[in-house]
Amino acid sequence: MKKRKVLSVVTSAALVAAMLLTGCGNNDGNNGSSANNSNASNSGADNSSENSSANNGSSDNSGTGGASNDNNSDATLLPALSESEQGKPGALTTPRSNYVQYPYADGEGITLTYWMSVPSNIMNHPDTPDSVQMTEWAKRWQELTGITIEFVGPATNKSDEVTQQFNLMTTNQTLPDIIEWEWTSGYAGGPSQAEADGLLIWLDDYITADGPAADLWQYLQDNPCLDTAVKTDDGHYYTFPFTRGNRLLGTTSGPIMRGDLLEAAGYKTTDLVTVEDWTAAMTKMKENNVKYPLSFESVSYMENLLSGTFGVRAAMYVSAEDGKVHFGKAEEGYKNMLAQVVEWMKADLVNPSYGDWTPANTKADIMNGDSAIVYGALGSRMGSWNTAAWAEPDTYGKDFELVGAQFPVEKSGQKVQYSGGSTDYATGSKAHAAISADCKYPEVAAAFLNFCYSQQGHNEINFGQEGVAYNGFEETPYGTACKYSDTIMNADNIAVEMAHHGRANMSGAFIQDPGYILGYYATDQQKAAVSLWAENEVSGTIMPPVTMTPDEAKEYSSLNGDVTTASDEFRGRVLAGYADIDIDAEWETYLNKVKDSVARMVEIQQAALDRYNAR
Amino acid sequence: MKRGEVSAPAMAKSKEAFSVRLQRIGKLILKNMKLIWKNKAVYLMLVPVIVYYILFHYKPMYGIIIAFQDFNPRRGVAGSDWVGFQHFIDFFTGDYFGRLLLNTLRLSFATLIFGFPIPIILALLINELRSKKFSKIVQSITYMPHFVSMVVLCAMIRQFVGANGFITNFMTMFGYEGGSMLTKSQYWIPIYVLSNIWQGAGWGSIVYLAALTGIDSELYDAAKVDGANRWKQTLHVTIPCILPTIIIMLIMRVGQIMGVGYEKTILLYDGAIYDVADIISTYVYRRGLLDRQYSFSTAVGLFNSVVNFILVIIANKISKKTTETSLW
Numbered sequence: 015m016k017k018r019k020v021l022s023v024v025t026s027a028a029l030v031a032a033m034l035l036t037g038c039g040n041n042d043g044n045n046g047s048s049a050n051n052s053n054a055s056n057s058g059a060d061n062s063s064e065n066s067s068a069n070n071g072s073s074d075n076s077g078t079g080g081a082s083n084d085n086n087s088d089a090t091l092l093p094a095l096s097e098s099e100q101g102k103p104g105a106l107t108t109p110r111s112n113y114v115q116y117p118y119a120d121g122e123g124i125t126l127t128y129w130m131s132v133p134s135n136i137m138n139h140p141d142t143p144d145s146v147q148m149t150e151w152a153k154r155w156q157e158l159t160g161i162t163i164e165f166v167g168p169a170t171n172k173s174d175e176v177t178q179q180f181n182l183m184t185t186n187q188t189l190p191d192i193i194e195w196e197w198t199s200g201y202a203g204g205p206s207q208a209e210a211d212g213l214l215i216w217l218d219d220y221i222t223a224d225g226p227a228a229d230l231w232q233y234l235q236d237n238p239c240l241d242t243a244v245k246t247d248d249g250h251y252y253t254f255p256f257t258r259g260n261r262l263l264g265t266t267s268g269p270i271m272r273g274d275l276l277e278a279a280g281y282k283t284t285d286l287v288t289v290e291d292w293t294a295a296m297t298k299m300k301e302n303n304v305k306y307p308l309s310f311e312s313v314s315y316m317e318n319l320l321s322g323t324f325g326v327r328a329a330m331y332v333s334a335e336d337g338k339v340h341f342g343k344a345e346e347g348y349k350n351m352l353a354q355v356v357e358w359m360k361a362d363l364v365n366p367s368y369g370d371w372t373p374a375n376t377k378a379d380i381m382n383g384d385s386a387i388v389y390g391a392l393g394s395r396m397g398s399w400n401t402a403a404w405a406e407p408d409t410y411g412k413d414f415e416l417v418g419a420q421f422p423v424e425k426s427g428q429k430v431q432y433s434g435g436s437t438d439y440a441t442g443s444k445a446h447a448a449i450s451a452d453c454k455y456p457e458v459a460a461a462f463l464n465f466c467y468s469q470q471g472h473n474e475i476n477f478g479q480e481g482v483a484y485n486g487f488e489e490t491p492y493g494t495a496c497k498y499s500d501t502i503m504n505a506d507n508i509a510v511e512m513a514h515h516g517r518a519n520m521s522g523a524f525i526q527d528p529g530y531i532l533g534y535y536a537t538d539q540q541k542a543a544v545s546l547w548a549e550n551e552v553s554g555t556i557m558p559p560v561t562m563t564p565d566e567a568k569e570y571s572s573l574n575g576d577v578t579t580a581s582d583e584f585r586g587r588v589l590a591g592y593a594d595i596d597i598d599a600e601w602e603t604y605l606n607k608v609k610d611s612v613a614r615m616v617e618i619q620q621a622a623l624d625r626y627n628a629r
Numbered sequence: 630m631k632r633g634e635v636s637a638p639a640m641a642k643s644k645e646a647f648s649v650r651l652q653r654i655g656k657l658i659l660k661n662m663k664l665i666w667k668n669k670a671v672y673l674m675l676v677p678v679i680v681y682y683i684l685f686h687y688k689p690m691y692g693i694i695i696a697f698q699d700f701n702p703r704r705g706v707a708g709s710d711w712v713g714f715q716h717f718i719d720f721f722t723g724d725y726f727g728r729l730l731l732n733t734l735r736l737s738f739a740t741l742i743f744g745f746p747i748p749i750i751l752a753l754l755i756n757e758l759r760s761k762k763f764s765k766i767v768q769s770i771t772y773m774p775h776f777v778s779m780v781v782l783c784a785m786i787r788q789f790v791g792a793n794g795f796i797t798n799f800m801t802m803f804g805y806e807g808g809s810m811l812t813k814s815q816y817w818i819p820i821y822v823l824s825n826i827w828q829g830a831g832w833g834s835i836v837y838l839a840a841l842t843g844i845d846s847e848l849y850d851a852a853k854v855d856g857a858n859r860w861k862q863t864l865h866v867t868i869p870c871i872l873p874t875i876i877i878m879l880i881m882r883v884g885q886i887m888g889v890g891y892e893k894t895i896l897l898y899d900g901a902i903y904d905v906a907d908i909i910s911t912y913v914y915r916r917g918l919l920d921r922q923y924s925f926s927t928a929v930g931l932f933n934s935v936v937n938f939i940l941v942i943i944a945n946k947i948s949k950k951t952t953e954t955s956l957w
Contacts, residue, residue: 184702185703369808369899568699575916576725578915579907579915580724583901583904586902589901590808593806
């Protein structure tokens with residue numbers, strides 16, 4: 015990405031200029047006080063900190079900032095970005111400010127505790143079997159910020175266990191100082207309830223132009239769409255978010271095809287646009303003795319691949335037509351999707367025994383050519399399968415090649431609107447750092463977390479130390495790639511070694527940089543696929559990170575339990591009884607059972623969305 | 630004299646009686662203390678067990694009160710709001726209550742009726758074996774599945790009855806239409822019950838084998854003198870002798886009616902067969918652990934326990950009346 019270079023040049027120039035200027039007053043018109051003033055007033059409009067400090071009535075923004083850190087004065091603020099330069103959804107900017115001075119002066123002699131679950135990549139590293147503490151990035155992070163951290167949290171990556179551990183942790187008398195968690199849906203009642211329960215504190219006093227998290231503040235100013243997402247409905251900041259602000263990171267799973275088998279049947283991936291094309295190509299492959307041309311690892315993978323084709327997402331989503339919330343599993347498109355799958359099952363294009371849709375079966379079928387199309391992740395599926403097959407051309411054939419393909423659409427001329435994608439504020443990951451109510455030094459904690467959102471910290475936390483973990487960047491046709499060092503690229507397990515040096519291939523409170531994916535993906539097929547999927551305009555139909563009120567959350571979760579039971583049962587009955595099931599009748603029964611609950615759930619989500627849009 | 634008032638002499642009398650009783654109790658304690666002191670080693674051995682029960686079985690019961698609360702882990706038991714019987718009402722009036730109850734009872738009774746007699750029969754058969762060595766081998770082989778972890782066992786079952794499993798293939802010879810048997814409602818109960826027997830019969834027979842060894846051999850000799858063949862001996866000597874064991878086991882088994890194994894069901898079931906396979910405990914698992922509705926799950930769990938408790942008492946009463954064998 016050229017943007018990064020341009021930005022860094024601009025930033026450093028601005029910094030030098032600003033440093034010179036602070037000595038001789040504010041009479042420069044270019045990027046001196048007038049520009050900064052306009053910046054401040056601009057930001058005042060969409061920055062809630064003023065409102066909230068008025069609400070709190072107790073603390074003064076500048077007071078807090080000044081007390082903890084007097085490195086920032088208004089004169090050093092970067093000029094505000096013009097509207098066209100600001101980050102757009104799916105294309106957030108990279109951090110460009112270094113407001114907070116590190117090592118952080120007030121952090122000396124203070125040890126903070128940081129709760130995060132240990133990701134499997136770290137557990138798999140021989141040096142760090144059960145803690146983040148000894149990873150290179152954790153050490154560097156502490157060294158550079160001058161703040162000592164004790165990392166705590168469960169060494170497990172099983173979602174249920176992490177949740178249990180989190181719940182246990184919240185019952186403790188004393189909470190850790192920093193907690194990484196999913197706050198919008200992972201805590202009943204969302205961040206507001208967590209604040210009311212005495213779990214986390216509002217960060218309005220810290221994420222300010224002159225506070226200890228000034229760099230995050232600047233980043234949010236540069237990316238107003240993210241700023242909206244990471245606040246509560248009342249406009250409070252509560253988290254240092256995990257941000258996946260680049261389209262290349264938005265869709266990393268999608269249709270993956272055996273290019274060689276497709277070619278043998280006389281097709282190219284680009285020929286497969288509509289469902290009809292898919293059926294034709296699969297039928298042809300079937301004639302070529304591909305047993306089940308299309309494979310699913312699980313029913314949810316089936317939904318991920320095909321629900322968008324029929325104009326729905328298999329969850330709550332925002333319709334591109336009316337901009338309203340819909341529940342995909344109660345929309346006609348969901349039934350149509352199942353009807354299509356059933357057609358394919360009847361024609362033996364998909365394994366008709368859906369009990370056998372397992373990851374193991376899928377892998378075996380793809381590898382030995384019994385299947386040609388799957389939905390899966392680029393790293394763990396396409397990458398590792400390609401590499402495995404190429405290592406043994408005698409076993410798997412010298413033409414073996416998995417390539418990414420576009421998601422199918424129902425009729426020609428339609429756009430891919432509901433398949434893949436993710437929100438910039440990567441909710442769903444338990445990776446958003448909040449400062450707990452028991453933290454004695456919230457400024458220090460904020461400054462520590464702020465490091466990842468500063469220009470100097472961004473690469474450190476993503477990739478590791480330059481010269482050790484990576485050697486600069488290189489331009490590729492797909493974007494700027496991180497040039498990982500031999501230490502990483504020659505390791506037995508690249509992902510594990512990467513996670514030892516930087517957080518880019520895991521989730522956490524930082525801005526995930528797309529450079530990692532382009533540096534890490536070993537094959538051009540992966541890079542091509544990720545940029546192909548990145549072209550789709552899909553993020554608008556994803557439900558944004560709304561928050562429900564505690565009462566809404568309670569009612570929603572109670573309704574959701576029974577609706578999930580009913581929809582799982584409907585889906586299961588249709589797929590198990592594919593041969594002679596009357597889908598329309600099943601659909602009627604199912605809809606009658608859930609329609610009231612679904613209507614209420616949609617109503618709750620719509621209200622939450624309206625509040626979100628009104629932020 | 631008004632009702633409720635006690636006349637002065639009566640009061641004095643009761644006071645006197647009270648002090649006498651107190652003295653008696655004091656004497657009793659003193660006497661027992663001596664006894665306890667005498668057998669102090671035995672009582673000392675009892676202490677860990679009592680502590681264990683208090684710590685792990687009685688203290689946690691205090692947690693039951695979250696069934697009547699809107700429990701929030703951060704606020705704890707003391708700080709959560711009270712909602713009374715709301716969760717129970719939600720459960721009983723929910724869409725799935727009838728089906729869950731029916732499925733639970735059906736699965737439970739099927740396991741009881743078909744599963745309960747098998748270990749007894751197995752024990753009797755092993756008992757009849759002449760060759761000591763062979764009977765040891767048979768025992769070891771039948772115990773084996775018990776030691777296989779439930780997860781592994783269920784993975785095996787999934788293989789066996791999957792689309793290409795050997796049981797499925799075998800069934801196809803008898804006109805089975807093909808496909809994984811676990812996605813077809815009508816096969817759920819047989820798969821569950823038979824695999825339960827496969828896993829548990831050998832292990833379950835141990836207690837009966839132990840009971841069998843306790844039978845006085847003179848009884849058999851007497852029966853032989855009376856001209857009883859092996860079948861008659863089993864019928865008139867063996868079974869009556871192990872009947873108390875059987876009944877105790879049955880009563881205890883009745884106490885688990887509502888709590889059929891959720892682990893196995895969760896590992897095997899699937900949306901397609903929710904209509905027969907979704908039971909109370911799996912529903913609680915989905916709601917409580919996956920959706921984190923702790924209070925609701927506790928309420929349902931409490932309901933289960935209460936029903937189980939009542940069933941045990943009833944079974945015990947019936948058994949006491951009819952066979953004079955009972956738990957207490």
